[in-house]
Amino acid sequence: MSQRTSFRQRVTTNPEVVERFGDLHPPFDRQAAVPEANRCLYCFDAPCTTACPTHIDVPRFIKKIASGNLAGSARTILDANILGASCARACPVEVLCEGACVMHRYNKQPIEIARLQRFAMDSLHESGAPLPFEPGAETGLSVALIGAGPASLACAAELRRRGIRAHLYDVRPLPGGLNTYGVAEYKLPLVESLREIEMLSQLGVEFHFETMIDAAALAELERKHNAVFLGIGLGAIHRLGIVGEQLSGVTNALDLIAGYKSGALTKVPERVAVVGAGNTAIDAAIAAVRLGSTDVHIVYRRGPEQMSAFAFEYEHAKNEGVKFLWHVQPIRIHGDKTVERMELTKLVAIEDGSIVPQPGSEFSLEVDLIVLSIGQGTHAGFLAESGGKNAKVELERGRILIDRATGQTSNPKFFAGGDCTNGGREVVDAVADGKRAGIGIAAWLEVQHVQA
């Protein structure tokens, strides 16, 4: 598909969404960035770099900010992480680089690595300079990448820098996967994701949008290309499997987030219940608040100590006015055509550790919208032929098994990375997987090429 129009020109974010979803972490200006950069101790073999899945050389890019070498700073970031701009905004740095900062042991605030990284990347974008890398000399080799999310984009960048053609196939009309459609707008605005991908495309990546790859299409791609990278992410959000779930007014967190980010959804009703307590559930609940809901509950079958959301996300949700109902489970949704109320039961732990409904504890929550966020399934099914016996690649509970260092699957021509291999982690993990796979593919192809 032709790629001449700018991705950003194809979308306009609703101004009301822009206003309601202002930056969670406002950008640094130069006068604030430089002293913060100078605060960095410049650790040797820095723990922040080790903690970053893509191993960005953090002290190096920070010292370049301090010295005023902003182009060099951005290049240092991009060299390790081609999606360094979105990671600067979307990464849960509290548990990654900033969490590893030695300043924690010094009774001092960790260095604000994410904001410094954003400062360097914003400076590069504002300077209008091109991506500081050139595609490698053409090798005549090509790779098909299924999915155009962070893993595939990172893989494609590595391939292009080595002169290998990269064809990305995605069912959506825009690239970026969850980076474009799934990260809360106050962390990473959709247009920023597209701006970054546009820059990456300077390496000469070929996108094929609105293209569904089924088993037959995959076989065709396998024949036409020298290798295949699977960056297919996860599948649909699970359903509760209870009466009333088919009613209008039951949606899921990913649809809600993609809806408001792409401008299709600008308003939600007053009373909202989000089922589940992961990071995505928190994003959905906060989105509901920002989109006008006055009464937002998160309902979760366990307690706060078991929820999978990061502690800082939980705090953020509480600050936004989200209320939490712990140890409860929806049992039925009532309504005439649309949702009116959700019936729940309390849960108790029994001796063997499992949790069961507590008889007689049923109660109702009046809601206008129910947002499900109870984990995603996988959609690696198309990889399996005749009921999984002759799977293209080896799977384990729906996840594609890979060699972590190279991304190679059980089928040597197939590589994979991102959520479809790790069960759903962060953008930066997908980038790291894609990067390792891109290098892995190039190394494998080189061996194949020499042998051929």
Place this chain on the structure above:
Amino acid sequence: MSKPKPTLETTFCGIPCLNPFWLASAPPTNCGEQIMRAFDAGWGGAVWKTIGVPITNVSSRYSSIDWEGRRMMGFNNIELISDRPTEVNLREIAEVKRSYPKHVVIASLMVESKRETWHDMVQRAEDAGADGLELNFGCPHGMSERGMGSAVGQVPEYCEQITRWVKEKARTPVIVKLTPNISDIRIPARAAKRGGADALSAINTINSITSIDLDTFQPSPNVDGKSSHGGYCGPAVKPIALNMVQQIQADPASALPLSGIGGIGSWRDAAEFILLGCGTVQVCTAAMHYGFRIVEDMQDGLLAWMAEKGFATIEEFRGLSLPNVLEWKQLNLNYQVVARIHEDLCIGCQLCYTACWDGAHQCIHLDRTSPTPDTTRTPAMVEAEAARRISATPIPKLDAGGMGRSSAVTPLERIPRVDEHHCVGCNLCSLVCPVENCITMERIDNGLPFESWEERTAKGLVPPGAQEVMSTNT
């Protein structure tokens, strides 16, 4: 027995001072109104902005060096002496002395090198009521091109001659302000002493070009695209000033009451200058940066320190550190210290490790978790290992093991180890370490008696050739 309450009152070459904190001759002492406000803020004295034949200044006069986000660590000016008519300055001196009889007003003077001109200026300044005179033989820019300022200070004969002319006339103490822009500060100091100076003040500013604009290629301060060398001062010059102060005080032919100048901004700086023999201190840059109010803590802090140390007066600790500055050849060669890393304080930044490998003697190692000490692993090998590690975002609950590692405790593998047998005791690691007291330099008792290079050479224990090198170096 309780010590008497300490006092800052002191006497400097016969001039009684409420405290040793004076404003140096500079923009903060440009006019009487400023000086009276400074006295209200607590300054004990002020050296008037140098009086002479009024000059015309350029527009754009100062520039500075910022250091890692802090402003004005070094300060530069190309401003000349007072641009106000002499009679205005003298009239204001009289007004200030009338209103503040107990505060010290020193008239800084600079006129052309003629006996009568100096005599005339001395007379007028003293008639106005100045408590003393400071001869500006130090200004390094502009005035020196006209044969004044450092053009005098750099030539011992001129320095001595003009001091003598001034002394012929002066009834109040004469302080000669020295320029640091010479090869040996003792030469002009001795000349001033020979000329009869009652006291010295040091240092004046150091010749400098602070910076070049990388877009315009022009130096700063920018005067219509051009600049000229200026005088450098501020915190950055303090070590240079302390050294010169010590050189003067340790030389009997130079030693006189000394007013210390150069990078003083706090009571700590002041105490250091006094410990090296200064009777008063003069401040400019810090007052230009933060205002006259800084003197409150200078007084408060110095008094508290004096009380803690049991000093009742400035004189009781003045010069106490002078005997501790020796020539290198007199230092104990058998004194030995080694670095010790206190694991409980270490935050694991490993700056000591990289500093010792690249900047010192390769005796700090990252081998605490190795089965045996490994002194062969280079920094490059350590970094290569780290680059191969695969890490992922921890998911709470799922990755309890990885996530649970508290960032409050430094992992053992990140705490460097000092190979004490090879440590030369250079201090570098303890200087780069960001945590106070985490790396201490501990004395090793090697059982050897005191022995200096001087003694060793006297005993003839020096390897052939070394004697010659030693004599050329001294």
